[in-house]
Amino acid sequence: MKVLGIVGSPRKNGNTQILVNSILEGARQAGAETEMVRLADLKIRECDGCHSCWKGRPCVKDDDMNGIYDKIAASDVIVFGTPVYWFGPTGLMKLFLDRFVYFNCPENQAMVQGKKAILAVPFEDTDLETARPLVDMFRKSMDYLKMDLVDVLLVPGVTRKGEIKNRKEDLEKGFVIGTCFSR
Numbered sequence: 390m391k392v393l394g395i396v397g398s399p400r401k402n403g404n405t406q407i408l409v410n411s412i413l414e415g416a417r418q419a420g421a422e423t424e425m426v427r428l429a430d431l432k433i434r435e436c437d438g439c440h441s442c443w444k445g446r447p448c449v450k451d452d453d454m455n456g457i458y459d460k461i462a463a464s465d466v467i468v469f470g471t472p473v474y475w476f477g478p479t480g481l482m483k484l485f486l487d488r489f490v491y492f493n494c495p496e497n498q499a500m501v502q503g504k505k506a507i508l509a510v511p512f513e514d515t516d517l518e519t520a521r522p523l524v525d526m527f528r529k530s531m532d533y534l535k536m537d538l539v540d541v542l543l544v545p546g547v548t549r550k551g552e553i554k555n556r557k558e559d560l561e562k563g564f565v566i567g568t569c570f571s572r
């Protein structure tokens with residue numbers, strides 16, 4: 390199995406990256422092939438709704454997303470990692486998800502249909518409700534794309550960079566989620 394981890398936080402080695410890595414670590418231990426992509430390292434521009442990608446043509450933006458489409462198509466599982474930013478995902482993650490319009494046409498939809506997805510979300514508030522709009526948005530988007538959101542890992546109460554390292558139980562949960570994806 391191939392597991393692709395997407396880190397949507399701009400903060401390098403921050404809580405999201407550590408959390409996504411715990412899931413990938415579990416998958417690696419179980420024998421899966423893993424890769425992590427930090428969206429902040431890439432140039433991904435906004436979808437402007439031209440729908441060129443629905444006419445069998447590549448996205449006119451011609452940016453790093455074109456390489457990611459291939460990685461998504463080649464993966465069995467996508468781990469979406471984003472902190473809560475104003476009750477939603479980061480801007481990086483939203484731009485990334487907007488570009489999934491590419492998969493929303495008959496020519497391309499088979500590339501993601503049935504693919505498993507995991508959502509991993511650290512955030513400052515201790516109230517789980519804070520993450521609800523973000524989780525709802527992902528759940529509805531995955532349903533719409535006929536992807537299978539198999540797990541949502543929420544880690545409330547983490548603020549400072551790397552603070553999640555103290556949350557051994559949550560990182561262990563991530564590891565265990567990853568071990569479900571073996572060879």
Ligand SMILES: Cc1cc2nc3c(=O)[nH]c(=O)nc-3n(C[C@H](O)[C@H](O)[C@H](O)COP(=O)(O)O)c2cc1C
Nearest residue numbers: 398400403404405472474475476512513514547548
């Ligand atoms: C612009 C911005 C907006 C944020 N909005 C929220 C929020 O609405 N609710 C919340 O609980 N935490 C919020 N946070 C805190 C982050 O979710 C938290 O610090 C998280 O652990 C950061 O993860 P990272 O280290 O991967 O970037 C916000 C942080 C920033 C920088």
